Amino acid sequence: MKVSIFGTGYVGLVTGTCLSEIGHDVTCVDVDEAKIEGLRQGRLPIYEPGLDSMVVRNGSDGRLHFTTDAAAAIAGAEIVFIAVGTPPDEDGSADLQYVLRVAKTIGANLRTSAIVVNKSTVPVGTAQLVRGAIAGELSQRKVEIDFEVVSNPEFLKEGDAVNDCMHPDRIVIGATADAAVDKLKRLYAPFVRNHDRFVVMDVRSAELTKYAANAMLATKISFMNEISNIAERVGADIEMVRRGIGSDPRIGWQFIYPGVGYGGSCFPKDVQALARTAQQHGYRPQLLDAVEEVNERQKAHLFELIHRHFDGQLSDRTVAIWGLAFKPDTDDMRAASSRRLMEQLWAAGARVRAYDPEAMDEARRIYGERVDLVLCDSMEEALRGADALAVVTEWRQFRSPDLAAFRTLGDAVVFDGRNVYDPDELEQAGIAYYGIGRGR
Ligand code: UGA
Numbered sequence: 335m336k337v338s339i340f341g342t343g344y345v346g347l348v349t350g351t352c353l354s355e356i357g358h359d360v361t362c363v364d365v366d367e368a369k370i371e372g373l374r375q376g377r378l379p380i381y382e383p384g385l386d387s388m389v390v391r392n393g394s395d396g397r398l399h400f401t402t403d404a405a406a407a408i409a410g411a412e413i414v415f416i417a418v419g420t421p422p423d424e425d426g427s428a429d430l431q432y433v434l435r436v437a438k439t440i441g442a443n444l445r446t447s448a449i450v451v452n453k454s455t456v457p458v459g460t461a462q463l464v465r466g467a468i469a470g471e472l473s474q475r476k477v478e479i480d481f482e483v484v485s486n487p488e489f490l491k492e493g494d495a496v497n498d499c500m501h502p503d504r505i506v507i508g509a510t511a512d513a514a515v516d517k518l519k520r521l522y523a524p525f526v527r528n529h530d531r532f533v534v535m536d537v538r539s540a541e542l543t544k545y546a547a548n549a550m551l552a553t554k555i556s557f558m559n560e561i562s563n564i565a566e567r568v569g570a571d572i573e574m575v576r577r578g579i580g581s582d583p584r585i586g587w588q589f590i591y592p593g594v595g596y597g598g599s600c601f602p603k604d605v606q607a608l609a610r611t612a613q614q615h616g617y618r619p620q621l622l623d624a625v626e627e628v629n630e631r632q633k634a635h636l637f638e639l640i641h642r643h644f645d646g647q648l649s650d651r652t653v654a655i656w657g658l659a660f661k662p663d664t665d666d667m668r669a670a671s672s673r674r675l676m677e678q679l680w681a682a683g684a685r686v687r688a689y690d691p692e693a694m695d696e697a698r699r700i701y702g703e704r705v706d707l708v709l710c711d712s713m714e715e716a717l718r719g720a721d722a723l724a725v726v727t728e729w730r731q732f733r734s735p736d737l738a739a740f741r742t743l744g745d746a747v748v749f750d751g752r753n754v755y756d757p758d759e760l761e762q763a764g765i766a767y768y769g770i771g772r773g774r
Contacts, residue, residue, distance in 0.1 A: 335359070335521055338411035340436045342369055342400070344380060344495060344599075345453055345488045346417030351388050352499040354398035356524040361399045361407045373400040381665040381692050384496045408443040413521060416440075416464070417453040417488075426606035427614075428457050437464040440481075441471025447480035449514050453488050455548075455604060457611050458541045461485050461508070482514040485537045487544035492598065493663030500525060506533050508540020545608040549622060552601040554589040556628040562592035562771025563635075572771030573753055592770045594671035594726055594751040595632035597660030602629070602669045633671045636724055636751045637678040639768045643722070643747060649683030654720035654743070656713055657727025657752075658690035658697050665692040667700060671751070672726040680706050689716040691729050714739060721745045728752040737763040 335358050339350040342364040354360040364370050369379050376390040392398035401407055408414060418432040433454055440450060450468065452461055465483045472479060485508035490498035505522050509515050515534055526532070535543070562572040572592050580587040596602065605626050612619035644651060660670035667673060676686050688697060689710045701707055710716040713732065717723060721744035725732055733754050740748055740760070747766040748755065760767040 335413060335517075336411050337361070337413045337415065337521070338363060338407040339415040339417055340364075340404070340407075340439075341416070341418035341432075341454070342366075342373060342379065343417065343419060344382070344492060345490065346415070347373075347378070347380070347389075348382065348385065348490055348495040348499050349415065349417060349453060349488065351385060351392060351398060352496065352525075353521070354392040355388055355500070357397070358521065359397055360392075361401055361411070363401055363404050363407045365402060367402050370400045370402050382495050383493065383663060388496065404439050405443040408440055408448075409445045411448055413449045413451060413517065414440055415451045415453050420454050420456055420603075420607075422603045422606060425610060426603075427610040428455070428603070428607045430456065430460060430463065433460065434463060434467050437467035438471055441468035442475070444468070444472065444479050444481060449482045449484055449517055451484045451486045451518070453486055455487065455544050455600070455607075456485075456541060457545075457607060458538050460541060461537045482509065482511050483537070484509040484514050484518065485540035486518065487540060489544075489547060492666055493661065502526065502531060504531050504533050506535070506540050506543050508535050508537040508543075510537065545604055545611075548600055548604040549608050549625070551589050552596055552605050552629070553621065553625050555591075555593075555596045555601075556625040556632070558590045558592045559595065559632045559770075560628050563632075565771040566773060569773045570771075571773055573769075575771075592753065593632075593728075594636050594675070594770070595629045597633075597669040597671050598666060599668045602626070605629075633674040634678065635770065636671075636675050636726070636749050637682075639749055640679070640722065640724065641682065643749075643766070643768065644745075646682075648679065651683075651722070652685045652687060652720045652744075653679055654716040654723045655686055655688040656690075656716060656723065656725045656732050657729055658688055659693040659727050662727055662729045663692075665690075665696050667693050667696045670726075673700070675724060675726060675751075676701075676707070680704075687716045687718070687720050689713050690727065691731060717743060719744075722747045722749060724749040724751060725754060726751045728754050737765065740765045 337358050338361045339346045340363050342362050350360045350362040378386050416436050418436055420428040423429040461483045487506055507515055507518050565572040576590055579585050605622055609619045609622040658667055658672040660666055685706045687708045687710050694709055717739055750769045753769045757767045
């Protein structure tokens with residue numbers, strides 16, 4: 335099938351590449367010329383394992399195209415995806431200006447009937463706005479062309495996005511017309527082969543499903559962080575508690591890891607946007623507000639431990655930080671807990687030596703040159719001359735460190751924001767240890 339996708343961010347680029355991988359003819363459209371030119375040459379705007387070779391292969395096989403020419407991309411497409419960003423605006427609501435701009439462009443350029451698929455995370459009711467924006471353009475052009483607006487939210491995780499897209503656990507399709515549902519089922523069929531993974535529903539339910547999924551996962555995390563704070567106070571170890579509850583299939587092992595709070599471009603923004611939607615409809619979302627509040631507090635937790643350890647005397651202290659990305663296997667630092675920690679340390683007069691396997695360029699872009707930040711080339715270099723280490727992201731390479739190197743820290747102390755180390759092992763090696771919810 336001939337498919338066009340607007341937006342070459344995570345969702346758009348991964349979806350487009352995976353659809354070309356299964357044989358569709360895909361055109362990815364973006365307004366950013368430099369980004370499109372880079373993609374044509376196989377340079378990706380994001381770090382995502384496995385994606386670059388797929389982009390290059392499908393590009394040279396002639397199934398994956400990149401363009402800024404929206405009109406041409408729309409003219410030939412049977413299915414047009416909207417996969418542009420929905421950043422939060424001042425009050426936390428999703429800002430729909432990019433989605434609606436694409437909708438207008440579609441209306442201005444549609445030549446034959448098409449299905450318009452919304453993949454961006456958008457509040458309930460957006461499909462209706464998109465339909466209105468397209469219809470408005472068509473009536474201005476005084477043409478009548480059949481089109482259908484479908485909601486098809488994306489559930490991919492950064493760092494594992496290609497796998498999630500190629501092997502989805504479900505494909506949610508929110509549509510009214512059977513013909514549109516059938517067409518999307520045919521589009522995606524190779525991803526799900528012998529399994530019936532399609533969940534077909536009305537458009538509004540599909541829009542809400544996306545927020546419900548992210549809010550449920552964020553709730554699990556904030557819940558565990560809350561229990562970890564209680565564990566700290568009562569002298570229990572959250573890691574034992576986690577093992578004690580995860581085997582219950584109703585609870586499950588996933589997303590019950592306590593830490594320095596959730597970050598990234600999805601959970602913080604989507605929990606807030608869903609809360610805003612609830613308020614706009616006259617409902618006070620107590621649980622969602624608490625999920626966010628607990629997360630905000632948790633992002634400050636590592637700093638509080640450091641502050642307490644040094645009796646509030648942080649000026650002239652240097653803290654090494656391992657991990658800047660909001661989670662491993664990505665270079666993304668949006669809403670990352672590392673940012674809150676560094677900013678709090680700087681405000682208290684401390685200096686930071688930081689290392690991340692992928693996010694160094696991103697850190698440079700965000701913070702530029704600062705006297706109180708040294709971006710280091712390796713984890714060892716970050717420790718050099720530092721008084722303490724804070725582990726913020728659980729990259730695999732941080733898991734088996736040379737304990738002797740920890741002893742060279744001025745204060746021989748480690749703040750483990752992801753509970754990756756064995757407290758006893760560190761303490762036996764003469765290193766002071768602080769974890770999350772471990773009573774020490
Ligand atoms: C999330 C969802 O997991 C995807 O299903 C969804 O499609 C995506 O948002 C989206 O809306 O586009 P992502 O933001 O890539 O994916 O990252 P996650 O792997 O979900 O991690 C989010 C944050 O939660 C990270 O900061 C991570 O460190 C934290 N986390 C995760 C915990 O603190 N504890 C856990 O047990 C799990």
